[in-house]
Amino acid sequence: MDFYREISDAFEEMRQTRRFLHMHPELSFKETKTAAFITAQYDAMGVHYESNFGGGYGIVARINGANPGKTIALRADFDALPIHDQKEVPYRSQTDNVSHSCGHDGHTAMLLTIARILKRHEKTISGNYVLIHQPAEEHPPGGAIDMIKAGCLNGVDAIFGTHLWSLFESGHIYTTQGPLMAAASNFKITLIGKGGHGGAPQTSVDAIALTATVIQQLQQIVSRRLNPLSPAVLSVGAIEAGETYNIIAEKAILKGTVRVFDDETKKEVYDEMTRILQGICLSAGASYELNIIDGYPPVINDDRCAQFLHDFAYSVPAVIDSHFIQPLMVGEDFAYYLEQVPGVFFLTGAKPKSGIAYPHHHGKFDFDEEAMIVGAQTMLGAVLKYQET
Secondary structure, X not given: OOHHHHHHHOHHHHHHHHHHHHHOOOXXXXXXHHHHHHHHHHHHHOXXXXXXXXXXXXXXXXXXXXXXXXXXXXXXXXXXEOOOOOOOOOOOXXXXXXXXXXXXXXXXXXXXXXXXXXXXXOOOOEEEEEEEEEOOOOOOOOOHHHHHHOOXXXXXXXXXXXXXXXXXXXXXXXEOOEEEEOEEEEEEEEXXXXXXXXXXXXXXXXXXXXXXXXXXXXXXXXXHHOOOOOOEEEEEEEEEEOOOOOEEOOEEEEEEEEEEOOHHHHHHHHHHHHHHHHHHHHHHOOEEEEEEEEOOXXXXXXXXXXXXXXXXXXXXXXXXXXXXXXOEOOOOOHHHHHOOOOEEEEEEEOOOOOOOOOOOOOOOOOXXXXXXXXXXXXXXXXXXXXXOO
């Protein structure tokens, strides 16, 4: 079968699917209509599926080839983000302050296209295929854990997944052996001082001044207190403090994230953070609370599967080049699947052909829709070829 041509021929349908989902985004754990849309597609295909998989809105469809072979899973996420869509395009989100600003609409469109082709050729292909449509990737604890607990990987020999990547060149495939994405955790620091009059600061303990000192010292953790060969990121992303111009703030809240690739480095970061907070608050007569919110573990590709995908991509008609890249400090709950079975997560370059390439989680995020051809061809071709390994 010339499935590469079939994917190319299905581009317009794939694009319309993506644009419909883009116009009707839903937040993590609230994807009722998106899930209904996906199951309606499988009903039309005549493909067996299980909905509400894992107790949420997950969907697992199964297509079995006529010939024996491996059982391979393919995964796509389908939740959106609490970001207002700032693009001036016909398919702009119709829901205020909610948008597909990470490409999950494209992932879903690609997997549905792959499913149609597998179903069309089920009497001639080998192996079994588990199509995992996962909700709630964007919001820890995520949707993967419950789907795994419910058995979506039972009997699965390998899993493949991709992410459309707006900052990487369209037509290119990117992955690596071992760690591809970081473990992500978040933190919330509450600094508690003593409020007072802005004209009499000597009677107070200024939480805003403490905040400035804390942030400055936190930035020393990665640059001066960790082994430079152990990658880490510590970012403070939000500060909440103060009420008005003439009142010394009694309390300040800092929210941020830590990204690492191993538990030892993570422990070092938070141990240092605790030591800094203790020292600063002791010297100032203040107190603090530190709340750590664990996120996803690192995405660690199976070496053999990553090498296979990298090498195979060169044979895909729509692929210009295939690359091994340095790990990224973003997080992804695809990590949980890779903790259970061998597999590979790869990035499909989707940089827009014109205009500004906005990053993921930006209100003007968009991607080259023709990159869906590249991702779908690579994914489908890879899982079929993997049957021969």
